[in-house]
Amino acid sequence: METIVVKVDSSSLLTPERIDKLAERILKHRSNGKNTIVVVPSIELLEGKLLPYSSIFTERIADRESHALKAINTQVASSLLAILLEKKGCKAVSLSGWQAGIEVVKSNGNILIEQIHHDFLLERIHNGEIAIVAGSQGYDQYKDLWTLGEGGPETTAIAIGTALDAEYVEILTEQDGIYTAESSVVKEARKLKEVTYDEMLELAHLGSTFVHPRAVELAKKYEMPIVVRSSTNDVEGTWIKGEVKMEKNRVVRGVAYEADIIRLTVGFDSYENSSLANIFMTLSKFNIDVDIIVQAVIDGVKPTVSFSIAKEDFAEAIKVLEQNKAQLGFSFADFEVGLAKVSIVGSGMVSNPGVAAQMFDRLRKENIIVKMVSTSEIKVSVVVPQDEMVRAANVLHDEFQLVEEYVN
Template sequence: METIVVKVDSSSLTTPERIDKIADRILEHKHKGKHPVVVVPSIELLEGNFLPYPSIFNEKIANRESHVLKAINTHVASSLLAIVIERKGHKAISLSGWQAGIEVSKSNGNVLIELIHHDLILERIQNGDIAIVAGSQGYDENKDLLTLGEGGPETTAVAIGAAIGAEYIEILTEQDGIYTADCSIVNEARKLKEVTYDEMLELAHLGSTYLHPRAVELAKIYEMRIAVRSSTNNVEGTWIKGEVEMEKNRVVRGVAYEADIIRLTVAFESYENSSLANIFMTLAKHHIDVDIIVQAVIDGVKPTVSFSIAKEDFAEAIKVLEKSKAQLGFSFADFEVGLAKVSIVGSGMVSNPGVAAQMFDRLRKENILVKMVSTSEIKVSVVVPQDEMVRAANVLHDEFQLVEEYVN
């Protein structure tokens, strides 16, 4: 029995006409002899109905009930799609997270999938039903409904695919695949035929919005192939898989960017008083993510450590550092705003030294100031002035010759 899991995007469920089109798209798989399981996200449909109840929703809602409210629109989305498919003459059934057997748990404030009782979904498939699962939800040991949060729908799709042994996962989006760069800032960006799990993870962490990292991580663990395709045009998309054919032996295969980066610098009177562990453990306790870290220890100069954070974490980071100043033992903290991160990604970097040097040389020739650097085996990131972000992305896209078409 060849099964696939199709994750539908929210834009496909916003009007009756779009729901009708996405139903036809799902039925195409059925006509080809495959058994699709569909995962739907939440749709913004019922929020307006909550407006008459400001006295209730202006207060802090109990955590349990907050999860229930978040799940309502997903239930509606799955039911609407099931109704349309049935009207087209096919059997379909909407399933909530608990009806699909999705067991979840809380860990460090996050909701994670623990187990999927896949026999419940397989039973529906064997009955000839197209199972339409309300994504991003499950039940815990207390039988309470919990939602997975950011990246939940696609993570649900991958988890279901792994549990039922699906052939692959199809992620339908507003774009028709994964590109060498963001088309909105790099006009010459081209669609990639394939990317590796590791490349996609780096792109996702570096600001690319195609797919959430937690879904890619899960797909990598279970070696579950993902096809990212357009929800409106039935054209070939991009495959995410373990190994790819290195088209034309390209070392760099994508450029990513992230705006609104802030650099914080903490200075100490002496090296003995400094402790990177204490600083970053303190920030981590307050759920502040730190990215690029640069430490400077030079004889005769006060030691410093600089690190980058997202704009939304800035106020809380300053508050935490000031409150913990005596405990952490630093003399002062400074910051710089108006920065951005631009990165190059490619699994071919592992066996090709000199890529970072080539990147730095091109940025130098373009008079683009590099303020911080971070590297891994398959990526190099630089922090640059934000008003140079777009130009930096474009010149690096040009430098590594990503303009040529990848898809046949």
């Protein structure tokens, strides 16, 4: 029997009725001849009761105990689902991260999966059981429990699927697949049948919330197919894989957006005093992520470098720059708020020159000002005024005819 891994979304665990529906969904996989491993996220059952006690006991909680507390809800979720599956006559077992053999390691302040000792999972499969794994957790070399943070449950599912050589990983969400744009912004967005790993990575990094980029990166590395499907409706979803069947003349396959972008501009008295390496190495030491970078070096004009950052990093970035002004050698730092980033993504751009020009031309015709530009082989991003973000996303969705159905 082929093995699949199903990553559940938290909305499927909110009520007994939803858990029951989820259990039926999992049993359907079993009836179709699939060995099934289920990965569950955290639920909020205990947030209002036990967890707040920790802040009463002490103002500063040790990292080890903080992670142990975060892991509790996930283990409750796995147990509840296992109990219901047993009630329905199916052998099931809930497993914590360490029971599932998930070994983690600390790296630059992050918790990463080091390896999965999958013998126990294989034993459960051979016993005819459905293993319900508490996602986003594992143990380190000292047997301490740690949680993976953002994107942890999806990453856990991909890692388990890779370790067990699964046929694919199914990710259940409140939406029924991946769309050409966020439907809350672009009303005519439509569901995609397939996207490549690279396209999904770009969409995820550019603001799409369908699948976390760290999970996509892991899937790409080990070529693990992913299907994103609805957690409530049994309909076809969207496949994420290495290669897709490109439809006729479909160069751009998605539009993404990100609000609350800030542009910082640093100016120097002379080129000799400027150093991109010094600026960005200093910012990176304080974990400040920089996105689009534009440098202007023109004879007779004082050089400048502009870069975009997220709103939440703004105060810290200004503080770091001012504290290191003498060392960095810049003469002034200025900023502009009220900006957004809008991007087009498509692997077909590689072999189709002129896509950026088409994008800029449409934005010009719509009188939408472009303040910064960033490109890669499969995406073009522009920074525009935030009050134009929604309109820009819609006109680009229209410009590249993403509302049209696929050509088979």
